[in-house]
Amino acid sequence: MTPAVSPVGTVSGPGPEEARLDPRDFARVAAIVDREARIALQPTKATLVFSRLSRRLREHGLASFGQYISLVESDAVERAAMVEALTTNHTHFFREGHHFDHFKQNVLGELQARARAGHAVRLWSAGCSSGEEVYSLVMCMLGTSRPEARWATDGDVKVLATDLSSRVVAAARRAVYPENTVKPIPDEYRRLWLREEGADFAVVDQARELVTARELNLFGEWPMRQQYDVIFCRNVMIYFDDNATSELIARFARLLRPGGYLYIGHSERLIGPGADVLINCGQTIFRKEGALQ
Ligand SMILES: C[S@@+](CC[C@H](N)C(=O)[O-])C[C@H]1O[C@@H](n2cnc3c(N)ncnc32)[C@H](O)[C@@H]1O
Incomplete structure (x- = not known):
């Protein structure tokens, strides 16, 4: 099932306990990824952020993105894991x-x-x-x-x-x-x-x-x-x-x-x-x- 994106950019379900990624959460994630890897996350990526980070929430048994982002802000290992989860690694042999x-x-x-x-x-x-x-x-x-x-x-x-x-x-x-x-x-x-x-x-x-x-x-x-x-x-x-x-x-x-x-x-x-x-x-x-x- 694809997560639903509301007009204001909040993404919800089917994540952990129906966690919601609101625009403020998204902005906090985007600021961290920009600071750590200079990756510019556009708001159009909210669905991708939701689905990739839902897995991290689940692994840590957290119910909300707010809790997860607070963890990321205080824990360098999880911060690296979050950035890594948000990279796109598509490649193939003899590409271009x-x-x-x-x-x-x-x-x-x-x-x-x-x-x-x-x-x-x-x-x-x-x-x-x-x-x-x-x-x-x-x-x-x-x-x-x-x-x-x-x-x-x-x-x-x-x-x-x-x-x-x-x-x-x-x-x-x-x-x-x-x-x-x-x-x-x-x-x-x-x-x-x-x-x-x-x-x-x-x-x-x-x-x-x-x-x-x-x-x-x-x-x-x-x-x-x-x-x-x-x-x-x-x-x-x-x-x-x-x-x-x-x-x-x-x-x-x-x-x-x-x-x-x-x-x-x-x-x-x-x-x-x-x-x-x-x-x-x-x-x-x-x-x-x-x-x-
Ligand atoms: C789409 S892949 C490209 C792979 C390959 N160069 C190709 O063209 O097939 C982009 C890669 O850039 C890496 N990447 C993104 N930001 C980076 C950064 N700040 N430092 C190092 N690698 C980064 C990602 O982890 C990802 O594996």
């Missing part, structure tokens, strides 16, 4: 396939040359969800034969995958996917870089070991100590407001080495000072030219 085509045709050769010349090569899937994006990228890097993959497996090549949600980071680290999700992976990659594990498919160690998956709030401190060659941050900034987006893009621009690439989601755009040094070079693909002032 033109990005992977562009990467193979325009970027891969340069990365191979840099690795062979002894340079570090660094890639980042920022907002990686359960890992389908990062392993799509890794399969493109490794190619269609094991000898072809050596530049990456034997070089100083590292791929970072980060997300706010500990649940999806654990899935990215585990790298085991149900059969129906691996269908978009081209056969030549599947044969080499996946192995059957029961009814599922696991990314083989050689590919998985290139990836470090860790929890990271994009608006917290970043652990990187060197510049990056490639950043994928796709379908993440849609959840942020313009200030947060602009701040994040400036940080990406600083982190990229000159000539490095940023891939963003199909409905996202670059704004703020970072956009001045990121030159469009494909559909939602940007290359850093020069240094950010």
Whole structure:
């Protein structure tokens, strides 16, 4: 049964003891999620907030959203759980396939040359969800034969995958996917870089070991100590407001080495000072030219 939304935005039932999420509760939740993760929750998301947080109320045996929000305000663990419950983690292998085509045709050769010349090569899937994006990228890097993959497996090549949600980071680290999700992976990659594990498919160690998956709030401190060659941050900034987006893009621009690439989601755009040094070079693909002032 779908929860009912009243004209003033109160959402009720079939939650715990018919709890109601009134506009004041919604505003308190939105303020916390904005402060913690810079996620901008629009009032149109009241139904989603209601249904996702009803589960949390039930787990804590609480009868009202007011009680639950007070708990969240005083308890950092539950606060993180609430933010995580309100993230949208939809993803799939080879999503927005033109990005992977562009990467193979325009970027891969340069990365191979840099690795062979002894340079570090660094890639980042920022907002990686359960890992389908990062392993799509890794399969493109490794190619269609094991000898072809050596530049990456034997070089100083590292791929970072980060997300706010500990649940999806654990899935990215585990790298085991149900059969129906691996269908978009081209056969030549599947044969080499996946192995059957029961009814599922696991990314083989050689590919998985290139990836470090860790929890990271994009608006917290970043652990990187060197510049990056490639950043994928796709379908993440849609959840942020313009200030947060602009701040994040400036940080990406600083982190990229000159000539490095940023891939963003199909409905996202670059704004703020970072956009001045990121030159469009494909559909939602940007290359850093020069240094950010
Ligand atoms: C829709 S998924 C996108 C996954 C993948 N990049 C793709 O395009 O298929 C958005 C991800 O961004 C993460 N996210 C949202 N806000 C974040 C933040 N402030 N810091 C880090 N990750 C965040 C969510 O947890 C979610 O897994």
